[in-house]
Each structure stands twice: as C-alpha cells, then as structure tokens.
Amino acid sequence: MEPIIVIGSGLAGYSVIRELRKLDREVPVMLLSRDSGDYYSKPMLSNAFAQGKGAAALVQTSVVEMAKQLGITVRSHTEVHGIDVAAKRLTTTQGEPRYSRLVLAIGADPIRIPLQGDAxxxxxxxxxxxxxxxxxxxxxxxxxxxxxxxxxxxxxxxxxxxxxxxxxxxxxxxxxxxxxxxxxxxxxxxxxxxxxxxxxxxxxxxxxxxxxxxxxxxxxxxxxxxxxxxxxxxAIGLRPRIALAQTAGLAVNRGIKVDTHLRSSDPAIFALGDCAEIEGRVQPFVLPIMHAARALAKTLAGEDTAVVFPAMPVVVKTPTHPVAVLPVARDAVGVWQTLASGNGIKMAFLDAADRISGFVLTGEFAAERSEMTKRVGTPLAATGKADNIVAAESS
Ligand SMILES: Cc1cc2nc3c(=O)[nH]c(=O)nc-3n(C[C@H](O)[C@H](O)[C@H](O)COP(=O)(O)OP(=O)(O)OC[C@H]3O[C@@H](n4cnc5c(N)ncnc54)[C@H](O)[C@@H]3O)c2cc1C
The missing domain is CATH 3.50.50.60 (FAD/NAD(P)-binding domain)
Known part of the structure; x- marks a missing residue:
C-alpha cells in the first residue's frame, strides 16, 4: 500500500499527522520536508529575544524523535519539485515516491517588494x-x-x-x-x-x-x-506557496483552492495551513490550522469530515500593550462600535443584524478575550452586558 505523503514539517504538516495517529496507528505515512524537520513553534520567533532564546533553544522536538513518536518515515532536506497527479507520484531531490493520498502543507513565502540601492x-x-x-x-x-x-x-x-x-x-x-x-x-x-x-x-x-x-x-x-x-x-506579509500545485494543474487562486473537506481539485490531494485557501479564505494563523488538521485527519482515516471554524481570536504578542482581535473579512458589512475605552479600547463589529461578528480588545481589555469570544454571534443588546457604546465607526 502506498503511504499517505505529507509535504511540509511546519505546524500544519505535523498537526495533521499527530491527529491522524490518534485515529489510526497503522496507515503508512511519509513526511517530506525541505527543511530539517525539527519541530518548533513558529509564533515564538517574534517574541523569543525577550525570552533570551536563540534558534537552537526553540526546537521542541528533534526530527528523529518526531518520526519515532508518530511512527512515520521522514525524509528531511528533501524538496518536492513536481506532482504527477495521474500516476500519484512525486518528483523530489531524493527519489520519486508514490502516494495513496497527498497532503500539501507547504506554507507561504514572505512577500518581497523590489527595492533600489546596493544593499x-x-x-x-x-x-x-x-x-x-x-x-x-x-x-x-x-x-x-x-x-x-x-x-x-x-x-x-x-x-x-x-x-x-x-x-x-x-x-x-x-x-x-x-x-x-x-x-x-x-x-x-x-x-x-x-x-x-x-x-x-x-x-x-x-x-x-x-x-x-x-x-x-x-x-x-x-x-x-x-x-x-x-x-x-x-515584514510586509506572506504569499501562499502555490507554484507546486499550479504546475500540477490543481486549482489555485491566492492559495491552493480547497473545499471545506480540505480537498483540492484533485480528489486524492488535500491542503491546509498557510498555503491553503479554504472556500475562498486564507487564514495564516495557528487556530485555523489546528481545526483544519483535526477535520482532515478524520477524512484521511476514512470518515469524510468538513472543517467547521468557531470564532478564532488572534492574540498579538505585544506585551507592552496586549491586543486580541477577532478579524472580520475585508468586505464584511457592518459597523465597528467602541464599547469601552481607558488604558486601551474594546470594540465590536456588528453585522447587519446587530450581531457581534468581530472584536478588538487592547490594553486593559485584552483579558476579556474568552468572554468576548462567547458573545460572538449574539446581538449586542441580547447579551445583557451593560456596554457603554461610546462611538460608532462604519466599516
Ligand atoms: C514570526 C511569526 C509569528 C507568528 N505569530 C503567530 C501568532 O502569534 N499566532 C498565530 O496564530 N499565528 C502566528 N503566526 C502564523 C503561524 O505561525 C503560521 O500560520 C503557521 O506556523 C504556518 O504553518 P504551516 O505549516 O502552514 O507553514 P510552515 O510552517 O511555513 O511550513 C511549511 C513547510 O513546508 C516545507 N516546504 C515548502 N515547500 C516545500 C517543497 N517544495 N518541498 C518540501 N517541503 C516544502 C517547508 O520546509 C516547511 O517545513 C506567526 C508567523 C510568523 C512568521
């Protein structure tokens, strides 16, 4: 039996394998990654200095240990160059492995703008x-x-x-x-x-x-x-890596296009994480990856499962002035309202039916993240909260 091949050893690749192993210890899994395959938490890169941590200290588990714990074959420092979707075979720097199903967890590239100057x-x-x-x-x-x-x-x-x-x-x-x-x-x-x-x-x-x-x-x-x-x-943004999928003839847009089952335009190929565009939305954050990984693991284990995303606030790691935000889509219809202000601000985005569909909490209000998350989807007036609406700002 050909293995399930996962390309990419970041949070998305390792999370889907970890979730799959909770459901199935036997199915052969091969992980291919062009980096070392060591496991680390990427969000820590932007607050590691204050913690006195260099790169080596950020590695949580070595690739050898990951392979052992998960019962998988890992080929690190292996770049995938091509996907032959008809033959279900990959072209890589270390051979041409065949897959039963393929998971693309290949991340995103930093956007570079052309600059002048000798440096x-x-x-x-x-x-x-x-x-x-x-x-x-x-x-x-x-x-x-x-x-x-x-x-x-x-x-x-x-x-x-x-x-x-x-x-x-x-x-x-x-x-x-x-x-x-x-x-x-x-x-x-x-x-x-x-x-x-x-x-x-x-x-x-x-x-x-x-x-x-x-x-x-x-x-x-x-x-x-x-x-x-x-x-x-x-630090001007990231662009999902789509070239590998595009060259293989898979449907791409800003990211690799997948449906709610994380399935691409080829039924044997899935994508998640920073490279994926799930039903039109690219969500390059930890929580969406965790939810997508759980759903995809079930599908790979034989129970076709759609991902359902709950409200997933993003915590901005600025300890000098903490921030938590539940972002709204650029084209969302509604208004931002200020609910409280002081040493920071608390704002909610109200949709056309006056329901909270996004929020921002900064400074002293950042600690209210769990409470605000529970209020998402409810009308502002129905929550029984004595929010003092200070001002409204259209979207
Ligand atoms: C500095 C920083 C701070 C962040 N902070 C937060 C935060 O506080 N909260 C939050 O929610 N999110 C945060 N994020 C975002 C979050 O870390 C990412 O969404 C997540 O780590 C992406 O994981 P991924 O597995 O999709 O991609 P990646 O981690 O980029 O993994 C991609 C993998 O694919 C491999 N690969 C790519 N192409 C190929 C190829 N052709 N062949 C073989 N292997 C290939 C790479 O080697 C890599 O192993 C932060 C991101 C950064 C950069």
Missing amino acids: ADAVMSVNDIADYAHLREAMQGAKRIAIMGGGLIGCEFANDWAAAGFIVSVIDPGSYPLASLMPQQAGSQLRAPLAAIGVDWRFGTSVSRVDSAATGYTLTLADGSQLQADIVLS
Whole structure:
C-alpha cells in the first residue's frame, strides 16, 4: 500500500499527522520536508529575544524523535519539485515516491517588494527557524533595526526588540499599526505605548532604497527622509506557496483552492495551513490550522469530515500593550462600535443584524478575550452586558 505523503514539517504538516495517529496507528505515512524537520513553534520567533532564546533553544522536538513518536518515515532536506497527479507520484531531490493520498502543507513565502540601492539584497525576513538563526547572528553588535511593515509580525518584533534596548523604526505606508486587522481607533492604541519604549513609527511612507553606509545601511524612504539601521527586516506579509500545485494543474487562486473537506481539485490531494485557501479564505494563523488538521485527519482515516471554524481570536504578542482581535473579512458589512475605552479600547463589529461578528480588545481589555469570544454571534443588546457604546465607526 502506498503511504499517505505529507509535504511540509511546519505546524500544519505535523498537526495533521499527530491527529491522524490518534485515529489510526497503522496507515503508512511519509513526511517530506525541505527543511530539517525539527519541530518548533513558529509564533515564538517574534517574541523569543525577550525570552533570551536563540534558534537552537526553540526546537521542541528533534526530527528523529518526531518520526519515532508518530511512527512515520521522514525524509528531511528533501524538496518536492513536481506532482504527477495521474500516476500519484512525486518528483523530489531524493527519489520519486508514490502516494495513496497527498497532503500539501507547504506554507507561504514572505512577500518581497523590489527595492533600489546596493544593499537591497541585505533586507531580511523571518519566516522560519533558519531565518531566525540568521537574524540572531546579524544582531550581534547591532543597535538599530528598521522594520518594514507595521502589521502583526512587524509590531511583535518591534515590541520584542525595543523592550530589549534596540533602537527600532517601523516604516508603514498606512496611518496606524495593525491596519489589516482592525479599525484605526483600535490600532492607534498601540502607537503611544510602543513609542514609549522607543519605537520610532514612520507612517504614510515606505522604503525605496537600501544602501551600504560606513556602518550598517542608509534607508531612503518614499517621502525623501533617510534613516540609519544595522538590520533591515521586511515584514510586509506572506504569499501562499502555490507554484507546486499550479504546475500540477490543481486549482489555485491566492492559495491552493480547497473545499471545506480540505480537498483540492484533485480528489486524492488535500491542503491546509498557510498555503491553503479554504472556500475562498486564507487564514495564516495557528487556530485555523489546528481545526483544519483535526477535520482532515478524520477524512484521511476514512470518515469524510468538513472543517467547521468557531470564532478564532488572534492574540498579538505585544506585551507592552496586549491586543486580541477577532478579524472580520475585508468586505464584511457592518459597523465597528467602541464599547469601552481607558488604558486601551474594546470594540465590536456588528453585522447587519446587530450581531457581534468581530472584536478588538487592547490594553486593559485584552483579558476579556474568552468572554468576548462567547458573545460572538449574539446581538449586542441580547447579551445583557451593560456596554457603554461610546462611538460608532462604519466599516
Ligand atoms: C514570526 C511569526 C509569528 C507568528 N505569530 C503567530 C501568532 O502569534 N499566532 C498565530 O496564530 N499565528 C502566528 N503566526 C502564523 C503561524 O505561525 C503560521 O500560520 C503557521 O506556523 C504556518 O504553518 P504551516 O505549516 O502552514 O507553514 P510552515 O510552517 O511555513 O511550513 C511549511 C513547510 O513546508 C516545507 N516546504 C515548502 N515547500 C516545500 C517543497 N517544495 N518541498 C518540501 N517541503 C516544502 C517547508 O520546509 C516547511 O517545513 C506567526 C508567523 C510568523 C512568521
């Protein structure tokens, strides 16, 4: 019997195998990964510095131990180049294994924007543990760090490093932090607390050039201003890896298109995690991956199961001013309402039927995450809460 082959040893790949093994210890499983296959928690990359952790300390379980625990064959440092869907066979750097069913858990690539300047290639990004090791090396002796992008990852790194004493600049074309996740009133809450620990915000502009300087680099911004940095980190977003699927003839859009059963346009091939677009939505976060992995494991074990996503808030790891957000789709119809403010803000997104369908909690309100999650789907008025509606903001 050909094995189930999983490509990718990140959270998505390992989670689906772990869930499958709870249901079936026998079915042969092979994991292929172009990295080492060691297991680590990717979200820790953006708050590891404050915890004094280098790359090696972030590895939770070695690949050898993972293979033993899960009873699987692992081929690490093996890149998959092609999928022959008719023959159910892969082309890889280490042979041509055949599969019974195939799971694509191949993640996403950091988006790179073209930059001018003789040091444009020195711009770093951190999307896996090897990138993090590289970054930690570059940080030896560095003092000034410039971060391109004030989204979740940019803000988390900014908090981590500013708290450790680095001089951190964040450059973002928007007008406030976390703009893709929340409305201005909420995102702006992060601005002053992070500025107070030394973050130099540069909103409304972007980096045009990176040139070598006597020490470090000179960044020239689109507004003509310049700043100096020893490290330039790009954190402007991720793009699902679709090339492998596309070349094999699978349906792709922003991500690899799958239905609620995580099944691609080929019935023997599934996808989940940062590479997947589930019914039109790419959700590059831990909780959606865990839910998708559980459903897919059941399907692989013989019980065809659709994934059902509950409300899944995202915690932004900015301890200087904590943030929890249940994001809403860009095209969601409704209004953001401020329910309370003080040292932070509490906002809810109300849909056309006045039901809570998203929220943002910052600062002192971040601790109300579980309570707000329970209120999702209920009308604001029906919750019996004495929320003081301070202001309404249209979507
Ligand atoms: C710095 C950072 C902080 C984050 N913080 C949070 C957070 O606080 N909360 C949250 O919910 N989410 C967070 N996320 C997002 C979350 O970590 C990701 O959604 C998740 O880890 C993605 O897992 P994945 O398995 O889909 O992809 P990946 O972890 O990227 O794994 C992809 C795997 O595929 C392999 N691969 C790719 N192509 C091939 C190929 N052709 N052949 C063989 N192998 C291949 C790679 O080697 C890798 O093993 C964060 C992300 C980053 C980068």
